[in-house]
Amino acid sequence: MTPKSRLHIPRPPARPGDAPDFSYLALSQAGAVARPDFTTPAREIENLAHELVRVLDDEGVANGEWDPELSKEQLIEALRLMVLTRQFDDRMQRVQRQGKISFYMQSLGEEAVSIGQGMALESGDMLFPSYRNQGLFILRNTSLVDLMCQCLSNTRDMCKGRQMPIMYHNRQANLFSVSGNLGTQYPQAVGWAMASAIKGEDHISASWVGDGSTAESDFHYALTFAAVYQAPVILNVVNNQWAISTFQGFAGGERRSFAARGLGLGIPGVRVDGNDLLAVYAVTEWAAQRARQGHGPTLIEHVTYRGGAHSTSDDPSRYRPKDEWDAFPLGDPVKRLKQHLVKAGHWSDEQQAELENEMKEVVLDAWKEAVTYGTMTEGPQLDMRIMFDDVYEEMPENLKRQREQLMELRGVKS
């Protein structure tokens, strides 16, 4: 029956052994896309969903109307945060390999998304991050020790031992609890924004999903509700080309950009170079102004590349060329920002090396502290009684009884 089949099957341009091929990626020149006023009606700016907003060119020079003209200090701070995120990831990846934590997911190659967007938003804005937005937590000053303790499920774990690594939250910093279920936070972010509008407040919300997750129903719900109520929300699709082993074509990315998904609902879409911190910042600021001033939601697609494995459980060499990232035309966001700073005379290779060492140290110090609160196997351990808390606001009888049963079994006084 197979030979006659006419079912179209999306295929990635290259599999292991093939030469990488990114000819499918539509690119624009840095500075080429005009920056419309943020009040422009959605249907007049549909081009933004198809072109690619870029500021930094291949030489590291900032171009065009989207240049956010960040100060030297801001740029260096952004670089520091990206490097810190990468060093954090690197350490956590390695401690997972050593069996100190059960699981980990890096954001390698996608650091500019979290850092660029986080910087462009206000502290009162509520963020609904995905599992690849650790940069947002770092940017909003969540202590590295806290993040590590979560991954360790130790006595200082903010999740009280209940969640796999990386499922952080930070209530004080307006960072929602990361969900393991893809896409679920998208309509929640829209709901949060609706409440903000109902209350007449100026805070907006933002959420992130991957390219693959756009196929989930929550993506549709979020876009529909955001459009209907003109909710002040920024919805982001981080298109890193892959969803585990599956190429973004399986999410419908073969014919149109992900940024175009909301056009049919009147939601403006902006496709941005996700590895260009300046462009990410500028586009986010534009969308935030739009939302904050009552012009409704924006869908942003960040074109980037998942530099590492999907997670520590994954081996990408089984399904894509090993050197694919090297061939990615939008490069590495850290290198590109560094190049820009160097070009502008603000930075040097030495400073970069120093920064990397410094951040490595910061991370290492945090790790040393974190493990003093316990690891999965050593040091202080969480009291298992805590397992029965927080299922409800008050512990019901059945859970009290079960807690007692467990304590008896373990010969512990409850």
Place this chain on the structure above:
Amino acid sequence: MTPKSRLHIPRPPARPGDAPDFSYLALSQAGAVARPDFTTPAREIENLAHELVRVLDDEGVANGEWDPELSKEQLIEALRLMVLTRQFDDRMQRVQRQGKISFYMQSLGEEAVSIGQGMALESGDMLFPSYRNQGLFILRNTSLVDLMCQCLSNTRDMCKGRQMPIMYHNRQANLFSVSGNLGTQYPQAVGWAMASAIKGEDHISASWVGDGSTAESDFHYALTFAAVYQAPVILNVVNNQWAISTFQGFAGGERRSFAARGLGLGIPGVRVDGNDLLAVYAVTEWAAQRARQGHGPTLIEHVTYRGGAHSTSDDPSRYRPKDEWDAFPLGDPVKRLKQHLVKAGHWSDEQQAELENEMKEVVLDAWKEAVTYGTMTEGPQLDMRIMFDDVYEEMPENLKRQREQLMELRGVKS
């Protein structure tokens, strides 16, 4: 808190007591929209999603490239089927009012959708109808008696007494079982089409949802899967302006057409005058050719108006002007086709009156026969044992035991 709220709330243009206002409806002149070749890539024909394909003008004259040039016989047959559908609805609505059936839903004002589309499709094409597509059943020669017996849940009920009225199916005629759950059949239709493509067959599938139902997840799933696999399917949105009491703006129809919803996935959308049988036929034929020849799915929005109540449980005078339908700029599909036939010299008022009487008779005769198979309260009744059949292919022990229990209770030998 309310005064400061900035939440946008869609509003219908008129509520009871207000004058109807359809100024929000974007219209095109009959014949004004060009008919591209059906092989044209989606992104070159995005205009079809925003304009309105019309063939019949206000005088009943056929215009432009989309005129399907149906024969006199075809036109008269279409008129007959629309009139028959309307008479069928009318009778069933009335018998519901008399308490003979428990529930009913009319397709008043939307008859051209089912009849025009049904005529343009082939008998091997699989249809996944909604509850307002009774015209498809009538067109594909489901006997009226069978349809009525389903509504009566009587001894000849195809659903064996298990379903509310109107949840028909017709396996021989490739009509799927109507679902009471909104939207669920949309991805099923896509799956059916995928299987057709896998098998290398030429049959396509089609499905229908209302404007309101586009907000459901199944709408998104269907569009995504149809786009990814380029499934040979026609997805229809019957935009009759209302979803029970809720104006189509609550489904996101305020800013863009429903036809535009697939553009972001590369699915061409066509917005068609749903009350113009010629336009509906032509657009469907175009989409069917596209699908059948391997060019993938099409999303068609039929702009029409729900002439009656949502169902026999509904009272639309509570939420919309009583005379709204009269003001609907696209008129009544039956009157418009009749006008066209008259204009062309094929038809007269007398013939129309005769046709209406004849169809009324046909329906009445069918009804008289149907009730001989029993009504809810009188005549032969279904054997309640049938309630336990078809849960599984073979009846499991628990159901056999329960059937026995019931028979014992009722003093019937099992």
Place this chain on the structure above:
Amino acid sequence: MKQMNMIQAINSALDLVMDKDPSVIIFGEDVGYFGGVFRCTDGLQAKYGEHRVIDAPIAEGGIIGSAIGIGVNGLRPVVEIQFADYIYPGLDQIISELARLRYRSGGEYFSPVTVRAPCGGGIRGGQTHSQSPEALFTHLSGIKTVMPSTPYDAKGLLISSIESNDPVVFFEPKRIYNGPFDGDPNKPSIPWSKHPGGEVPEDYYSIPLGKATVVEEGDELSIITYGTMVHVAQAAVSNAGISADIIDIRSLVPLDIETLRLSVEKTGRCLIAHEASRFSGFGAELSATVQEECFWHLQAPIERVAGWETPYPHAFEWDYFPGQERIMAGIRKVMEAA
């Protein structure tokens, strides 16, 4: 005191909490201008405005998902799902998110969403307008599940549900919206004004979640039930001429095990009744619990009377519905067992 049917009682509960707490909002299909297909939210949009009584797109998952976010942002959403049969598209948001948010965030985040849904059969609704899916929710840690059987309870329990900081799924047996129903479809229907449960204070009051109520006292048998079946059980007991405790559990989660235990210890016999299909229905948990708590007091097997293990059929509604005759057969079985 005023005579109210269950719709009015629910409306009154919503009205009072909205008046008392400006953070309460209502969200659902057709709930706004129209006041809901069962009219439970009638008049509330006119009174509290379009921004507090909000018509929603037809997307149950989207409604619950966005309600979670609304709740996280300090408001208190009361969601209406038009029929319990249509709650399934929202299950992922309920199971994976709403129920677990407090737990997974170490107690830092929660969303106090109340989901109202008319349930149950007896209105010729066929398989898509008759379901009682409550059992599914009782297996989910982190959600409370409630079903009232009178207007009085409906109002008091709904107020508690909305005020609870835990998410609640609140099922309303639509067959008894307008009057108590004893399972006999051939008798003329009775309005709530003829039933003591139709006496409802106009003012605010609440009934704590997790407390069963013994609607009739007796010593030969304990009948454990909820929703419409409370009334059917009452009629059956009166026909059977036995002396039975009839316990309306009202709140399925948390469950008032103490009241069940005391009753069955007293009577030694137990019958459980609900409208949903028997297999893995909530009666299974009730039976298992009673057996565990009262084994040594049981003089007969615990009997379950419930819907058959088929979808709810349109034409055979009254053959499917576990009415008086089936409860009486069950009573005979439990009473005669030896």
Place this chain on the structure above:
Amino acid sequence: MKQMNMIQAINSALDLVMDKDPSVIIFGEDVGYFGGVFRCTDGLQAKYGEHRVIDAPIAEGGIIGSAIGIGVNGLRPVVEIQFADYIYPGLDQIISELARLRYRSGGEYFSPVTVRAPCGGGIRGGQTHSQSPEALFTHLSGIKTVMPSTPYDAKGLLISSIESNDPVVFFEPKRIYNGPFDGDPNKPSIPWSKHPGGEVPEDYYSIPLGKATVVEEGDELSIITYGTMVHVAQAAVSNAGISADIIDIRSLVPLDIETLRLSVEKTGRCLIAHEASRFSGFGAELSATVQEECFWHLQAPIERVAGWETPYPHAFEWDYFPGQERIMAGIRKVMEAA
């Protein structure tokens, strides 16, 4: 005969049915080129082509919805849901459509979809990679629910499931994919080659759905269980030094009541064990059924050992998991009850 782990046994079942019946297709996230995150479909796309082993968008509801249509069009789809925890977005299509299609269409339409989903904890997966939601499915008329405990059973039951014209939800306890697990995480893991259930014929065979298997025979106690817990129960019984029937029900729906009845009539004592939370878990139905069938033979209350009524916590996996110590405590309770 060959040594296979459960992944290989599942792969072999899929391979054989695909070879035998060209209408069988596989559909799911990462199942194609990659062969599935647990590698159950490894090699099948290379062998049967991209049009029979199809990678899907990440949309469980869309996968199941379109699989229904694929099934209606004469093919026989085997769907993989990557983790049972992610089946909820597909519940509406399963409950409202897949389970009811045959019934609602008067027997004219059906769709023979098999939904495979790895379930259960013990792999440090936390609350989103450890769930056992089987109870929810057992309440739905029109669906069969299966969970094997050995590679041998997995292959035979999966072949039956795929060949069934009824829809089947097939849960695979992922903790025992690579070897039997007796509940002690500190012992070195054992491969299936050390267990008789790892002996799997390379050829086609099938095990009928609806038949339990008695994996150990004894006369003091009946332990009713399924999935991973079968192995835990075996270890606990051996530690406890009692003589017990251990019944692996394998198929939850349809349930082999006869085997349960015969055993409990013989032993007079019954313990039920599963990994899912206790309240309204499938153990509730098992307990209620056994109580109804065997009341007069019971010498002690039926005991349930199950997961606590909380989400599955990452750090406390082995405090949550109903391991040997909890089963042994349960055994003591049942055996000492008087």
